[in-house]
Amino acid sequence: MGIDTIESKDIDAEAVLGSAVERREDPALITGEAEYTDDIQRPNMTHMAVVRSQYGHATIEGVDTSAAEELDGVLAVYTGEDVDVPGMIPTGWQLPSLKNPDRPMLATDRVRHVGEAVAVVVAEDRYTAKDGVDLVDVDYDRQDATVDQSDALDDDAPRVHEELDDNVAFDFELGDESATNDAFESAAHTAEVDLENQRVIPNAMEPRAALAEYKPSSGDLELDLTTQNPHLHRLLLPSVLDVPEHKIHVRAPEVGGGFGSKSPLYPDEALASWCSMQLGRPVKWTATRSETYQTDAQARAHQTTAEIAMDEDGTIQAVRVNTIANIGAYLSIFAAAIPTVLYAPLLSGQYEIPSIYCNVVGSFTNTVPVDLYRGAGRPEALYVVERLIDLGAREVDMDPAEFRRHNFIGPDEFPYETPVAVTYDSGDYEPALDRALEMLDYDDLRERQEELRDEGRYIGVGFSSYIEACGLAPSKIAGSLGAQAGLWENGLVRMHPGGKVTAFCGTSGHGQGHKTTYAQIVADELGVPYDDVEIVESDTDEVPEGRGTYGSRSAAVGGSALSTSAGKVVEKARKIAAHQLEADEADIDFEGGEFSVSGAPERSMTIQEVTQQAYLAQDLPEGMEPGLEETAFYDPENFVFPFGTHAAVVEVDPESGEIEFENYVAVDDVGPQINPKIVEGQVHGGIAQGVGQALYEVAEYDDNGSLVTGSMQDYTVPKAEHIPHMETDSTETPSPHNPLGVKGVGEAGTIAAPQAVVNAVVDALEPFGVDHIDMPLTNESVWQAVNESAVAD
Ligand code: MCN
Known part of the structure; x- marks a missing residue:
């Protein structure tokens, strides 16, 4: 589905929210006017x-x-x-x-x-x-070094921190172990897989940089x-x-991009x-590309044994997961959260699973520390779930799409409490699956698959019905899970005396188009022209407080903070309008930026006129302070849980191990879309990174802890030609607990894509008895899987 972008001057003021307005960030980026840290002198x-x-x-x-x-x-x-x-x-x-x-x-x-x-x-x-x-x-x-996450747990492994008894960073569990074991004991069918979610290296275009200036006279430290x-x-x-x-x-x-790192x-x-x-002079540091490889936090690095238990008719009874997570040499800031509280709570996926148990041991190794990378914990979880779902379907001899449908949480079951400590806010999973099947022309595709197999050609379709938990985070819940800071967001909306607006938010966009989408939110709430709203982020002096951008939190948490602040502005303005129009506040309607007296629409004032009065301050309600600006600290009630179904169609050559994409369809539900074009762009970028992990990327260390893939010559970042053609569509299930109903989209594609690709390749190779191949699926590993499988024909 292609979405046409519209210029801001063509936006209908009534429809500013939900319009594919062009990104206001782009002209500066495209013309080179934009200033990066290393540009600053x-x-x-x-x-x-x-x-x-x-x-x-x-x-x-x-x-x-x-x-x-x-x-x-x-x-x-x-x-x-x-x-x-x-x-x-x-x-x-x-x-x-x-x-x-x-x-x-x-x-x-x-x-x-x-x-x-x-x-x-x-x-x-x-x-x-x-x-x-x-x-x-x-x-x-x-x-001697220890590099592999499992070897690091051996008694005689070289100790990363000599003062510790072993290399165990933590031992975490979630779910009901004995109920899960019982379910496995009595299950009619079980399936198991050992899998690795390989270590990857984020590759933002701009390397990290810092310019620090300490001013000895005032004691101020200024930092770009x-x-x-x-x-x-x-x-x-x-x-x-x-x-x-x-x-x-x-x-x-x-x-220039961050992707968590x-x-x-x-x-x-x-x-x-x-x-x-020390020097009392400004100091600039800009990483070389090799330094980014050696110092930017790396990601994933999980080794997992996962099992699924089903009853006679293919209804899932339990999932059991044991993971060893490589933390690297030190605990980077989110390192303890990613393989635990951002991972295990997603192991229910889109499915009703009575019992789940998960154990994660984090191990210190002599490798670069691990931290956030697009998805952080959730791609690892969904990879496990969606690989298990395909294996479960195969075990009970059901079509993988139908197996998913059979086990989906029903639309009437929300809010849905999973056995792994989270409550999904809202969801309706079948329409996204159905739309993906329609886009694939699924029945024909399966028929064609059969026909081609007879000709010695192997196509495969792989599904990924993913769930994501984002909008980090409700402070109380995050605190109970270990966060050391509240994860609310701060918004401030200021009406200027002339009627224009500046809105400040504590998130910090770095490619997501916040200045566009936030202006859409504020313009909609205040009923002012979109071009009259300026957005300020990314500066601790201008924006009083904030918690930044990661965990796809900005729309759901930052956007809600701005929407709440703007709502407060309207409420103060309503009081002023009521006073000036000599009407009761309850009788004042507000629509399209105009306050009017109910039943007497000719008695009205625009929000700009009210603003002028707020600063003129000559005729305000008794006791009211002049001015018109409001701030909000928005702390969400719950995470938001976007979802969708992605499907990859591939052709695999069993002789050479080559994989060619035929199609990739993505149906995502991120609630109402503030800007469908930006949402589409986020989905595309996310899928590109997920495909990169599925087919190309892996960080390799030798036994001494040397990074073998220490440059772009050795680490395969996919190029445009490696990324499949994508068709996207969406369904819309609002979140009931934020004022915009929005759910995040920034990580959805990366969470969804790897298992869609792996499932597709494994599906293509079903006639050879291949039931799993670890990522990245290189020609060699695919060829080997075909040749090693027991039923090669
Ligand atoms: N949006 C929307 N409608 C929705 C949800 C979101 O229009 N229902 C818009 C938002 O307003 C925002 C964008 O989509 O402009 C992404 O919103 P959101 O999902 O809230 O994610 P964040 O803005 O918090 O961005 C973080 C997310 C993460 S965690 C990674 S990693 C990532 C990503 O965004 N890194 C990126 N996308 C990236 N895009 C670029 N270009 N560069 C990165 O480093």
Whole structure:
């Protein structure tokens, strides 16, 4: 389904919400006017480069900085010994069994992953800083490393943190183990799979960068950052740097993509800030692409045994999941949440499953720390669920689409409480499946599959009926699950005396089109022209508070904060209008930006006229303050649970293992769409990343903890030609608990796509008895699966 974009001047004011208005962000991005962190110059600016470990595990016997210090243009070289502030990068999540070893911003006695910072060089220009790095001589004593998440749990595995008894970061469980075991005992059918959700590396276009300026006279620290959440940085940095929160000013200029990996606070940003505090001069750091590979948080890295139990007629009775999750060398900020509370609660998928049990052990390894990457925990869960569903269907000899339908949670069962601690807000799963089947021409497709098999050609169709939990997060629930900060969102709507509007939100868009969609929300609520609304984000000085952008939270939580603030503006304006029109407040109607007296529409004032009066302040209701601006801290009642059905159609050549896409259909339900074009773009981008994981991407380490896929030459980021043609459509099931009814879309495609692709390939190879292949499905792994399978013909 193609959606035509409309120019803002053509928007019907009544239909601003839900219009495919063109993104107002794009002209600056396309013309090069947009300013990124690395574009910013400050007078007297210096440059920082980082000495990083080339070893996965080593003790540091000494660091000789003398040659670097002598280099012309080098201003300072610092090692961990010089750090005079706490300097420990915090984690943001607690779990009952969690071990949280210190993560220094500069290593002192030991490095635990390749790329870990050991020293920094600050110089007058970036080339000298890099030359200085080459002159720093670190005397390492190489240690045995542990890399694989399961091997790390062996008693004799090299210890990542010598002060801990083992490499277990946490041991988490959810669900009813004994009821689940009982269900398996009595099940008519069971199926099991061992699968790996491989480690991947986010690849934002813009590498991370920081420009820090500490002003010794005032004690202010100004920080331009490639971040998804400036306020979270302001919240965390005081404990690292010993600078009070109100003296930290964080701004995210244009950010060239993040995909979750620009959420954490990393050592590098803290280091640039600390160096500026030492030198009293601005310090800029911009990662090279190799540094992003070695330092940006990596993701997934799960090893799982999953089982499904069914009764005689194919009704699911239970699911049992045991996962080992690789955490990397340290606990990055969301690391403890991702494989636990963002993973296990999604294991019910779209299905009514009486019993579920899940155990997750997190293991420390000598690898780059793991954190958010598009979907974070939910792609891993849905991969497990949807692979199990296909295996279950095969086991009971049912068509996979019908097996799904047979086990769906019914539309009347919402809100639906799962056995894994979440309550789905709303859902209606069959229409999305039906629409996908229609788009596929499913019956014909199956017939064609049979015919082609007779000709020695193998096409397959793979479904993914996914669920997603986003809109992070209700603070109470998140807190009970371990969050160390409230996850509400802040919105402020200011009517200016001239009738224009500036709205501020604590989220921080970095490609999602917030300035467009938020303006649509505010214009709709206030009844003002869309072009009269300006949106401000990503600046802790301008936006009082905020929690940033990740977990597809901005529409549901940020949008709701803005909608609530705008609603408060209307309520104050209504009081003023009532006063001025000499009518009772209850008799004032508001529509299309106009207040009028019920039954006497000629007695009316526009919201702009009311605003003028609010600032003129000569005739306001008794006791009312002048001005017209309102703020809201919106804390959602629950997560939102978007869903949909995606399906991939592929042809597989069993002789070569090559996979070719024939089709990809996606039917998503994200509630009402604020801007269908932006929603479509988000779905497309998400699917591209999901396909990337299914077919191409994998981060490989050798046994010493060296990152083998440390550059784009070795790590396959899919190109446009690798991405299938996509047909998208949607159904609309509003969330009952936010004012807009919206659910998030930013991660949906990435959560849905991998298993649609894997299920399609496995379906194509059914005649060969192939029932599972681990991602990425390379030509070689597909060819091997065909050749190793027992029933190869
Ligand atoms: N939207 C809408 N109608 C809805 C839901 C959303 O029009 N029913 C719009 C929103 O208003 C917003 C966009 O769609 O403009 C995405 O909204 P949402 O789902 O709330 O997600 P966030 O804005 O919070 O973005 C975060 C999400 C995540 S978690 C990752 S990862 C991701 C993603 O967004 N990273 C991205 N999309 C990305 N897109 C780009 N270009 N770059 C990234 O780094």
